[in-house]
Every structure is written in structure tokens, then in C-alpha cells.
Amino acid sequence: MSSFSVPPPKCLQKPLAVPHRYMFGPGPSNVPSRILMAGINPVIGHMHPEIFEIMNDIKSGIQYMFQTQNNMTLAVSGTGHTAMECAIFNTVEPGDSVLSAVNGIWGERAADMAERIGRALSKYRPVVLFLAHGESSTGVLHPLDGIGQLCHKYGCLLLVDSVASIGGTPLFMDQQGIDILYTGSQKVLNAPPGTAPISFSERACQKVFNRRTKPVSFFLDLSWLANYWGCDGKPSRVYHHTGPVTAFYSLRESLAVLAEEGLEKSCERHEKVAEYFHAGLESMGLKLFVKEKKARLPTVTTIVAPHGYDWKEITTYIMKTHNLEISGGLGPSVGLVLRVGLMGCNSTKDNVDMVLEALKDALKHCHKSKV
Numbered sequence: 001m002s003s004f005s006v007p008p009p010k011c012l013q014k015p016l017a018v019p020h021r022y023m024f025g026p027g028p029s030n031v032p033s034r035i036l037m038a039g040i041n042p043v044i045g046h047m048h049p050e051i052f053e054i055m056n057d058i059k060s061g062i063q064y065m066f067q068t069q070n071n072m073t074l075a076v077s078g079t080g081h082t083a084m085e086c087a088i089f090n091t092v093e094p095g096d097s098v099l100s101a102v103n104g105i106w107g108e109r110a111a112d113m114a115e116r117i118g119r120a121l122s123k124y125r126p127v128v129l130f131l132a133h134g135e136s137s138t139g140v141l142h143p144l145d146g147i148g149q150l151c152h153k154y155g156c157l158l159l160v161d162s163v164a165s166i167g168g169t170p171l172f173m174d175q176q177g178i179d180i181l182y183t184g185s186q187k188v189l190n191a192p193p194g195t196a197p198i199s200f201s202e203r204a205c206q207k208v209f210n211r212r213t214k215p216v217s218f219f220l221d222l223s224w225l226a227n228y229w230g231c232d233g234k235p236s237r238v239y240h241h242t243g244p245v246t247a248f249y250s251l252r253e254s255l256a257v258l259a260e261e262g263l264e265k266s267c268e269r270h271e272k273v274a275e276y277f278h279a280g281l282e283s284m285g286l287k288l289f290v291k292e293k294k295a296r297l298p299t300v301t302t303i304v305a306p307h308g309y310d311w312k313e314i315t316t317y318i319m320k321t322h323n324l325e326i327s328g329g330l331g332p333s334v335g336l337v338l339r340v341g342l343m344g345c346n347s348t349k350d351n352v353d354m355v356l357e358a359l360k361d362a363l364k365h366c367h368k369s370k371v
Helices: 033-038 049-066 080-091 110-124 147-153 202-208 222-228 245-261 263-283 311-322 349-365
Strands: 072-077 098-100 128-132 157-161 180-182 195-200 300-304 337-341
Touching: 033 245, 049 072, 049 195, 049 245, 072 080, 072 222, 072 245, 080 128, 080 157, 080 180, 080 195, 080 202, 080 222, 098 110, 110 147, 128 147, 147 157, 157 202, 195 202, 195 245, 245 263, 263 300, 263 349, 311 337, 311 349
Parallel strands: 098 128, 128 157, 157 180
Antiparallel strands: 072 195, 180 195, 300 337
């Protein structure tokens, strides 16, 4: 008598059906066919020499993207959240303090922000200062110049999240004194979610490899990851985890696309498209959430939720009618904004025109309260 009492699910008897959508929210972005095709190459072993060569290519691509010479440069198997945990788990020990800069106040002068950070560094003596270069929930671009130098004055590491910004606006890891920098694969890079580039400075490595205790995560232990990625100078790599080889193919191809266009041209394109988009929104009578131009993130635009409308009705209408994703706010911006992400291959004036037409249509057909 069979002991298998749970029958095969009927849903799996149907073929997989995934619709095409215009992914113009804060991420993930659309994946161009070139990068999709890279991901369907044959699966080979995660410890095969060909995979190590691909990983070496990825490392070189990340060094270019981050503008760094750091040897300790790799891609974590996971999303940007995984890279964040990798950074914190490896640098922070019990009893250590971490200071986080909140980018909720846009348009604040950089000098004033630096002064506030300096006071906090002096008072709390954290081992790590965390800040998001591009805050996708509010659409704020955080100034970085001088922050690394300030951190090092107080013996603190600078940890920067560039998930929503890298490739879309200038960032220079070595020049700006960033000790740990990470991003995700699914935004400007236009690769599927699941790999997260990260790099550690020599100063950060000194902290990591002189810990009193082991990191809380074996999976994210940098001593193991460094060996798997060939960053520790040892003659051979040993098994740590089964790397997502097809995701590595896609990540390598996305870095190749970025390298072919060039970082400078990519940043210029994103900035010009963002300016074109902002002008179009303002011509419609819509207001930008971030008032100061220099503080606006070129990759993710936040629009003040139109007065009298239900933001959720707008996003639902646009999805249903135009097959186009934009989103509402997140965290502190919930109910206050609409968020539109135009990243990587999606950052074009044609796509801006598409979004503007969809917004005009939604404002014409969605219910507007008279209150």
C-alpha cells in the first residue's frame, strides 16, 4: 500500500504562464533578452574551472562598476538584503555600535548633514556608519563626499547601500572612502534578482579578519566567501555552498552590458531621462516629492500622490489598462507618493512618454474626491 497520501497538485499540471509587463516600479526592472539568454546556458558544476573564470569576470566587472581596486570583491548568492547582512554580520560583534543615517529629510545641506553625522560619530563611537546612497522609498540621493573621511577620523567604517543608485548616478568607492559597498542585480544592472555585488576595503578586511568571535552566519562568513571567490590568495577553492551558476551567467552579462556602454554614459543617460521625466510631470501639474533637484535620485522618481485620488486605484488602473507597473510609497512614504523606476534599459525617453500617458489616462478615469 502506497504511503504517498498527498496527490500531485493540479496547478502544476498546467504549463507555466508569465505575462510580459513594463516594470517601471522601484525594482525589479525588465531583463533584456541578451541577459535572459545568458541565463539559459547549460548548467555546469559550481566548482568547475569555467565557473571560476566566470566568477573572476564578475569580480572585474564589479570593481569597474564600483570604481575600486579592492581585492575583496565578489557577489553574494542572494538579494541586496543578503549583502546588507553579509556586511553587518562580518563587521559587527556583540557590544559594537552601528550608526544609521536616515535619508528622510531631503534638500538638507550636505555640510549640515556632515556636521550632524560628525557629532553622532563622536558621541556613539560606532564601528560602522550605514547610509543608503539612493533611498528608493523617498527618491532621495544622499551626498557621499567627505563622509568616508569623517568616519575614518573616528575609527569607523563607512557602509553604503547602492542598490537603487549604482550605474545611474556617479559613485566612486575608493575615491569617496567607502569601506563596504553593495548593490543588487535587479535594478540598473537589469539582471534577475538573486545575486548581490559587494566589496570590502582593506580597512574593512582588517576589522573582519581580526574578530574576537565568529560571524553569526556561516553562509555569509566572509572567510569562506573570500575563498570561494578566489579573494584570499589561497591556491585552491573549497566547497562552501552551491553557487547559483545560471544567475552568475546573467550577472556577468549584465556587467558586460554596463561596461560596453560605459559608466559615465550610463549615468548621463539616467540623469537626462530623469530630467525629461520630471519636466513632463510638472507640465501635467504633478508635484515631485523631492523639491531640491540635486537631492533627487535619477533612477527612482517619487511623485506626490495627486490630491483627491486613491494612489492604489491609480497603480491598479495603470497595471490593468496599460500593463505597466508603478508603485506606491514604502515605509515613511506610504500613502504619500507614487514611485516610478526607470533603470538600466528602461531608462529611455520613449518609456517616459509611456508612463506620462498612463498617468494622464489614470487621472482622467480614476475617482477623484471633491473633499
